[in-house]
Amino acid sequence: xxxxxxxxxxxxxxxxxxxxxxxxxxxxxxxxxxxxxxxxxxxxxxxxxxxxxxxxxxxxxxxxxxxxxxxxxxxxxxxxxxxxxxxxxxxxxxxxxxxxxxxxx
Numbered sequence: 801x802x803x804x805x806x807x808x809x810x811x812x813x814x815x816x817x818x819x820x821x822x823x824x825x826x827x828x829x830x831x832x833x834x835x836x837x838x839x840x841x842x843x844x845x846x847x848x849x850x851x852x853x854x855x856x857x858x859x860x861x862x863x864x865x866x867x868x869x870x871x872x873x874x875x876x877x878x879x880x881x882x883x884x885x886x887x888x889x890x891x892x893x894x895x896x897x898x899x900x901x902x903x904x905x
Contacts, residue, residue, distance in 0.1 A: 803840035810842060816849030818842060824857030831861050844870045845879065846904045874898075878905040 803809055810818050817825075820842040823833050834854070838844060844867055845853050855862040881888050881902050888894045888902055 803836070807840075809837055809840040810846065812848075816847070818846055818848070820844070820846075820854045821848045821852070821857065824854045824861075829858045829861055831864050834858070834861055834865050838865060838870045842870075843872075843875060843904065845875050874901050875905060878902040 809820070812818055813822075820834065820837045823829055823837060826833075844862075844865075845855070847853055855867075878901050880886075881894075882905055888899060894902070
């Protein structure tokens with residue numbers, strides 16, 4: 801697989817899809833493929849251009865892959881910022897690198 805030679809598991813196409821989003825759009829979606837992408841560093845909860853996540857496309861497989869094993873603290877914090885509509889850009893309290901992480905979620 802391309803991940804073994806350094807491919808970016810979170811690369812995006814013009815529509816904001818990552819390889820995990822594209823795998824999620826497959827019918828049927830292979831659990832093994834989803835797990836391989838996650839093991840290769842894919843972010844489970846990044847949103848695509850339409851605001852969808854892998855879970856949006858494949859809710860059953862999302863639970864099968866045991867998402868708790870792949871959720872990072874950064875991702876959980878980014879979700880909380882979005883959920884509570886915190887003004888993370890204007891306040892200047894969040895470094896630019898972390899702003900990008902929040903934007904991905």
